[in-house]
Amino acid sequence: MKLVTAVIKPFKLDDVRSALETFGVQGMTVSEASGYGRQKGHTEVYRGAEYTVDLVPKLRLEVLVDDSDADDVVDVVAKSAQTGKIGDGKVWVTPVETVIRVRTGETGAEAL
Amino acid sequence: MPELNTGDTAWVLASSALVLLMTPGLAFFYGGMVRSKNVLNMLMMSFICLAIVPVLWVLYGYSVSFDTDIANGLLGGLGKVGLSSVGLESVSGTIPEFAFVAFQLMFAIITVALISGAVADRAKFGTWALFVVLWVTIVYLPVAHWVFFFDEGNGGWIADRLGALDFAGGTAVHINAGAAALALAVVVGKRMGWRRDPMRPHNLPFVVLGAALLWFGWFGFNSGSAVSAGGLAAGAFINTAVATAAAILSWLLVEIVRDKHATTLGAASGAVAGLVAITPACAAVSPVGAIVVGFVAGILCSLAIGLKYRFGYDDSLDVVGVHLVGGLVGTLLIGLLATAAFTGGAEGLFYGGGMDQLRKQSIAAVTVMVYSFVVTYILGTILDKTVGFRVSQESEATGLDETAHLETAYEFGSASGVAVGHARQPAEDAEPVGTAASEEGVKA
Numbered sequence: 001m002k003l004v005t006a007v008i009k010p011f012k013l014d015d016v017r018s019a020l021e022t023f024g025v026q027g028m029t030v031s032e033a034s035g036y037g038r039q040k041g042h043t044e045v046y047r048g049a050e051y052t053v054d055l056v057p058k059l060r061l062e063v064l065v066d067d068s069d070a071d072d073v074v075d076v077v078a079k080s081a082q083t084g085k086i087g088d089g090k091v092w093v094t095p096v097e098t099v100i101r102v103r104t105g106e107t108g109a110e111a112l
Numbered sequence: 113m114p115e116l117n118t119g120d121t122a123w124v125l126a127s128s129a130l131v132l133l134m135t136p137g138l139a140f141f142y143g144g145m146v147r148s149k150n151v152l153n154m155l156m157m158s159f160i161c162l163a164i165v166p167v168l169w170v171l172y173g174y175s176v177s178f179d180t181d182i183a184n185g186l187l188g189g190l191g192k193v194g195l196s197s198v199g200l201e202s203v204s205g206t207i208p209e210f211a212f213v214a215f216q217l218m219f220a221i222i223t224v225a226l227i228s229g230a231v232a233d234r235a236k237f238g239t240w241a242l243f244v245v246l247w248v249t250i251v252y253l254p255v256a257h258w259v260f261f262f263d264e265g266n267g268g269w270i271a272d273r274l275g276a277l278d279f280a281g282g283t284a285v286h287i288n289a290g291a292a293a294l295a296l297a298v299v300v301g302k303r304m305g306w307r308r309d310p311m312r313p314h315n316l317p318f319v320v321l322g323a324a325l326l327w328f329g330w331f332g333f334n335s336g337s338a339v340s341a342g343g344l345a346a347g348a349f350i351n352t353a354v355a356t357a358a359a360i361l362s363w364l365l366v367e368i369v370r371d372k373h374a375t376t377l378g379a380a381s382g383a384v385a386g387l388v389a390i391t392p393a394c395a396a397v398s399p400v401g402a403i404v405v406g407f408v409a410g411i412l413c414s415l416a417i418g419l420k421y422r423f424g425y426d427d428s429l430d431v432v433g434v435h436l437v438g439g440l441v442g443t444l445l446i447g448l449l450a451t452a453a454f455t456g457g458a459e460g461l462f463y464g465g466g467m468d469q470l471r472k473q474s475i476a477a478v479t480v481m482v483y484s485f486v487v488t489y490i491l492g493t494i495l496d497k498t499v500g501f502r503v504s505q506e507s508e509a510t511g512l513d514e515t516a517h518l519e520t521a522y523e524f525g526s527a528s529g530v531a532v533g534h535a536r537q538p539a540e541d542a543e544p545v546g547t548a549a550s551e552e553g554v555k556a
Contacts, residue, residue: 045367045373045375046312046313046375047381047417047430048370048371049421051310051312052310
């Protein structure tokens with residue numbers, strides 16, 4: 001099993017979610033995140049005083065998938081999250097040792 | 113002696129309630145601008161004024177400001193201590209004296225509360241409370257006597273003898289609070305990390321809500337200062353509305369030219385700057401004159417805020433830039449824009465009145481500014497050397513909500529706090545669930 005993690009622009013969540021649903025992914029975890037890559041932050045001005053906001057808001061999306069689906073899921077996320085502008089985010093895959101469904105006790109691929 | 117007028121009485125009582133609302137409004141205006149770890153402390157600095165000032169106002173404040181003059185227009189007597197000689201039948205002008213007592217009380221509350229913005233995030237709460245008592249006593253009460261006490265030429269020296277025009281408190285309230293704010297910001301010193309750490313306003317909706325409440329209450333402040341419900345009150349009302357509007361526009365104009373964006377903080381600040389500037393002038397200038405007053409205030413106040421960076425004093429929430437500068441703008445512009453159609457006599461330079469009114473306005477403005485700055489500086493220094501004005505570094509870094517009040521303003525977690533603590537059980541029926549209820553857990 002693999003864990004596909006993606007950091008995306010918040011407004012792209014709907015697109016990514018529906019693309020994953022169409023592909024057949026049944027669940028995901030989404031959390032708010034903040035950070036920066038090459039685009040860096042932005043500058044806000046309060047009563048003339050400038051504040052540089054280093055971390056910009058992002059969403060972190062996590063999906064557990066079967067080994068064979070990992071490449072396709074990465075592909076689906078990367079395509080659906082893309083705007084072509086700086087700050088689109090990243091997708092990465094990490095191996096997962098065990099998964100247990102809490103309700104039934106099923107393990108491995110059964111639990112996905 | 114004029115008879116009691118029920119319309120006047122109703123309006124002054126309603127105005128008093130409006131002016132009272134300004135202090136909670138100010139609390140939100142200020143509270144939204146500080147960091148989230150200090151918002152409760154900021155609210156409390158205003159709210160404690162609502163608790164302290166009425167008590168001392170009844171005990172001796174009203175008497176010192178509004179009893180028969182005893183010192184050439186400098187101070188009132190002690191004949192009304194405890195409001196002893198004021199009764200249900202007492203009349204002040206055309207309203208019951210109790211209504212006048214109440215109306216003037218609200219001015220005393222908001223004036224001292226205004227100062228708190230200059231020492232946000234770092235003042236000891238107990239010392240602040242002590243400061244409120246002492247500052248109202250030795251600064252506000254005399255100045256209110258100078259500016260607000262009329263007694264057929266035997267009243268306060270600024271209003272009743274010099275003949276400077278200050279309808280609702282450009283000098284007594286705003287220059288006074290602004291100069292005190294500057295003194296206290298210097299005495300207490302800069303916040304840790306000033307100009308290095310980001311100190312963004314944590315809740316701009318609060319700031320806008322506060323500005324809106326201030327604007328609403330300010331109609332009582334200005335229009336109520338007519339102490340009657342007639343043309344003068346209505347004229348002050350429309351001037352208050354339009355000067356504020358013009359100041360929002362000009363403040364935003366400065367931002368658009370300088371920073372390319374019109375901000376909500378700018379709009380809220382512009383509104384307050386306009387309100388401050390029109391306060392002394394609302395019954396001296398025409399509605400078009402009020403637009404000029406507001407427009408000038410919006411520009412000058414927005415630029416004046418930069419002074420603290422140039423001179424290196426941490427007037428955290430810009431009490432100097434908005435109230436001192438706005439108060440000066442309004443008070444001095446009367447010397448240029450006063451029209452007999454509103455004042456009933458006095459005219460400014462632009463209306464053919466010559467330099468005379470401008471001279472009187474300048475004397476009033478400068479005297480109040482100097483008196484307030486000097487006395488506040490001495491008072492603040494004495495408090496700082498004795499009981500201490502500033503919290504510890506650890507307390508300042510942690511935030512005053514926790515260290516001064518042991519409270520938390522916001523609980524945003526979706527689990528409603530179960531992840532960070534649990535309720536403390538009464539000893540007799542406490543059942544250990546998971547970990548035992550301990551003091552550690554409550555504090556965590």
